[in-house]
Amino acid sequence: MSAALKREVYLLSRVGLADSHTLPVYRANGGYQALEKVLTGGYTPAQVIQLVKDSGLRGRGGAGFSTGLKWSFMPDPAKDPRPRYLAVNADESEPGTCKDRVLMERDPHGLIEGILIACFAMRVKTAYVYVRGEYRLSHDRLRDAIAEARKAGLVGDKILGTDFACEIWMHKGAGAYICGEETGLMESLEGKRGHPRPKPPFPAGFGLWGQPTTVNNVETLANVPFVIARGPDWFKSLGTAKSPGNVLIGISGHVERPGVYELPLGISARTVLEECAGGVWKGRQLKAWIPGGSSTGLLPAAKIDVALDHDSIREAGSMLGTVAMIMLDETACTVRAMQVIARFYDHESCGQCSQCREGTEWLHQIFARIERGQGRMEDIELLSSLAGGMAPAKTICALADAAAIPTHAIVKHFRAELEEHVRLGRCPLGASNHAPVLEEAHA
Amino acid sequence: MSAERFLLPDGLVKELDELVTHYPERRAALIPALHRCQEELGGWLSPDVLEALAEYFRLEPVEVFGVASFYPMFHLRPVGQHVVGVCHNIACELRGAEEILATACRVTGTRPGKVSADGRFTVTRVECQGACTAAPMLVLDGAFHENLTPDSAAKLLGGVR
Numbered sequence: 237m238s239a240a241l242k243r244e245v246y247l248l249s250r251v252g253l254a255d256s257h258t259l260p261v262y263r264a265n266g267g268y269q270a271l272e273k274v275l276t277g278g279y280t281p282a283q284v285i286q287l288v289k290d291s292g293l294r295g296r297g298g299a300g301f302s303t304g305l306k307w308s309f310m311p312d313p314a315k316d317p318r319p320r321y322l323a324v325n326a327d328e329s330e331p332g333t334c335k336d337r338v339l340m341e342r343d344p345h346g347l348i349e350g351i352l353i354a355c356f357a358m359r360v361k362t363a364y365v366y367v368r369g370e371y372r373l374s375h376d377r378l379r380d381a382i383a384e385a386r387k388a389g390l391v392g393d394k395i396l397g398t399d400f401a402c403e404i405w406m407h408k409g410a411g412a413y414i415c416g417e418e419t420g421l422m423e424s425l426e427g428k429r430g431h432p433r434p435k436p437p438f439p440a441g442f443g444l445w446g447q448p449t450t451v452n453n454v455e456t457l458a459n460v461p462f463v464i465a466r467g468p469d470w471f472k473s474l475g476t477a478k479s480p481g482n483v484l485i486g487i488s489g490h491v492e493r494p495g496v497y498e499l500p501l502g503i504s505a506r507t508v509l510e511e512c513a514g515g516v517w518k519g520r521q522l523k524a525w526i527p528g529g530s531s532t533g534l535l536p537a538a539k540i541d542v543a544l545d546h547d548s549i550r551e552a553g554s555m556l557g558t559v560a561m562i563m564l565d566e567t568a569c570t571v572r573a574m575q576v577i578a579r580f581y582d583h584e585s586c587g588q589c590s591q592c593r594e595g596t597e598w599l600h601q602i603f604a605r606i607e608r609g610q611g612r613m614e615d616i617e618l619l620s621s622l623a624g625g626m627a628p629a630k631t632i633c634a635l636a637d638a639a640a641i642p643t644h645a646i647v648k649h650f651r652a653e654l655e656e657h658v659r660l661g662r663c664p665l666g667a668s669n670h671a672p673v674l675e676e677a678h679a
Numbered sequence: 680m681s682a683e684r685f686l687l688p689d690g691l692v693k694e695l696d697e698l699v700t701h702y703p704e705r706r707a708a709l710i711p712a713l714h715r716c717q718e719e720l721g722g723w724l725s726p727d728v729l730e731a732l733a734e735y736f737r738l739e740p741v742e743v744f745g746v747a748s749f750y751p752m753f754h755l756r757p758v759g760q761h762v763v764g765v766c767h768n769i770a771c772e773l774r775g776a777e778e779i780l781a782t783a784c785r786v787t788g789t790r791p792g793k794v795s796a797d798g799r800f801t802v803t804r805v806e807c808q809g810a811c812t813a814a815p816m817l818v819l820d821g822a823f824h825e826n827l828t829p830d831s832a833a834k835l836l837g838g839v840r
């Protein structure tokens with residue numbers, strides 16, 4: 237199956253060029269031609285939305301929602317003349333995920349062109365790029381690229397001499413994972429704590445400052461100029477029928493060549509592991525892997541032939557998420573891995589919902605005590621029942637699900653390893669597996 | 680209350696005056712403003728600075744404190760001259776993050792979350808920084824250092840002046 241997939245690189249086609257982040261290099265390699273096509277080729281906003289819908293492009297921020305459909309939810313300005321916004325989600329904080337960074341650092345104009353086309357299609361005049369505060373280079377490169385584009389008449393008033401006007405502002409976050417959730421992002425952008433909002437109301441009706449807003453991921457928008465320039469049929473010729481196009485796949489953990497690779501959706505996980513990442517490191521065997529970032533469930537090595545598209549991964553018992561593969565070799569302890577993941581969600585829960593605030597803390601404590609060898613057999617049922625009380629859809633946002641899903645997965649696929657920890661009263665993989673844990677001082 | 684009120688430096692106020700024009704509501708510039716203050720005013724956000732920002736944004740100080748304390752990048756206590764954050768999340772964990780953390784603590788003479796006795800270093804654990812394919816990593820004064828080994832981390836931190 238995967239062997240038959242057409243391979244072509246477009247998202248990363250420019251990143252290897254010298255000065256790929258500058259306007260002259262971007263333009264010399266086809267840059268801003270899609271914008272020109274839209275603005276001077278007589279396209280209406282509705283036609284642009286239709287092209288994106290026809291392409292089947294699905295969001296690359298984790299949920300995989302149809303981008304064209306999402307854009308079409310923005311109200312008709314003739315009936316709803318309120319100001320409207322695009323918020324670009326560049327918060328990239330899902331553990332394992334570092335693909336948007338590649339685009340922002342090395343191809344910032346590609347994102348800017350995608351933003352401009354999205355704004356044209358949704359009749360938005362102001363876009364904010366919410367970039368995680370730690371991504372200094374991404375921020376600076378984008379800021380400089382926006383300035384370059386403004387000078388060249390590509391951002392601001394009368395873009396390319398037409399009546400289209402659009403401002404793009406950079407906005408730095410400050411290290412909270414929950415601000416990647418789209419309504420947490422909006423609260424944060426308004427200068428508040430990043431507390432997700434109950435939905436409904438949805439952002440298209442009530443977003444930033446209560447106005448119509450669309451939130452899109454960086455990689456989603458970076459696809460848009462290609463969809464417009466080359467057309468929906470070309471886009472659908474890549475990937476699978478329900479998950480078209482290429483995707484940036486990160487692969488990290490115990491592999492020879494960790495990295496971010498561009499491949500068609502539907503590629504087999506084994507191909508990414510063996511062909512791109514050079515296989516499991518140190519000649520070892522694969523034990524377990526996470527397909528799409530820390531919130532997607534751990535899978536056993538036996539599932540490595542699954543195709544990386546939304547449906548196939550779901551059938552295999554996990555989720556595509558951000559397609560950030562994290563690989564664990566035979567010496568790794570899955571309980572320790574879950575302890576680290578649970579610690580993260582405990583730290584990042586915003587605390588609004590008791591199920592999540594308390595559930596993430598409990599999960600963390602229980603995984604930690606099982607790993608230390610102080611767990612009880614009942615703890616395994618407790619993990620399942622706690623996770624069952626947190627999700628699905630029991631809280632304001634999906635962070636609780638993000639902690640519950642991998643918990644269910646480890647109980648399902650690695651129950652024996654949990655039980656062995658309890659039975660032996662220690663980690664069966666031994667202390668050599670990890671250095672002593674230095675606790676963070678709270679003074 | 681201190682006898683003399685702390686005032687934000689003029690240059691910074693000018694910058695903030697420009698920043699607030701990016702948004703339909705002034706308050707939206709608060710988090711970027713907290714970043715700029717932390718960068719310019721000693722690496723942390725003192726109560727004086729938070730109060731001055733509250734005044735600038737016409738908010739209650741408690742409101743500004745509530746926002747600042749929500750975000751891990753903001754330090755509400757003094758930090759060392761250099762701030763080291765060692766990522767301890769899953770991709771880094773799998774490639775030896777705890778050893779990098781232990782090395783960082785040894786070389787700088789401190790413990791996670793503490794300022795070293797000589798005041799030169801703060802070392803903290805940080806969550807995933809988006810450098811997972813170059814793990815393990817640490818952040819030194821805002822700059823990423825990737826693909827570390829305990830030796831390279833020791834050399835890096837030992838060489839900081």
Ligand SMILES: Cc1cc2nc3c(=O)[nH]c(=O)nc-3n(C[C@H](O)[C@H](O)[C@H](O)COP(=O)(O)O)c2cc1C
Pocket residue numbers: 294295296297298299300301303306325326327328329330413414415416417418419451452453454456457633634635638
């Ligand atoms: C806890 C949580 C964290 C998230 N973090 C991110 C993130 O860092 N970046 C991102 O693009 N989407 C993130 N999302 C998904 C966003 O809510 C949203 O679905 C996405 O930005 C929409 O863009 P897309 O349709 O282009 O994918 C997160 C969701 C949740 C529940």
Ligand code: SF4
Pocket residue numbers: 414431432584585586587588589590592593631632633634635636
């Ligand atoms: S689910 Fe968790 S992170 Fe999301 S709003 Fe509730 S408490 Fe906050």
Ligand code: FES
Pocket residue numbers: 331332333766767768769770771772806807808809810811814816
């Ligand atoms: S896990 Fe350390 S940078 Fe992502």
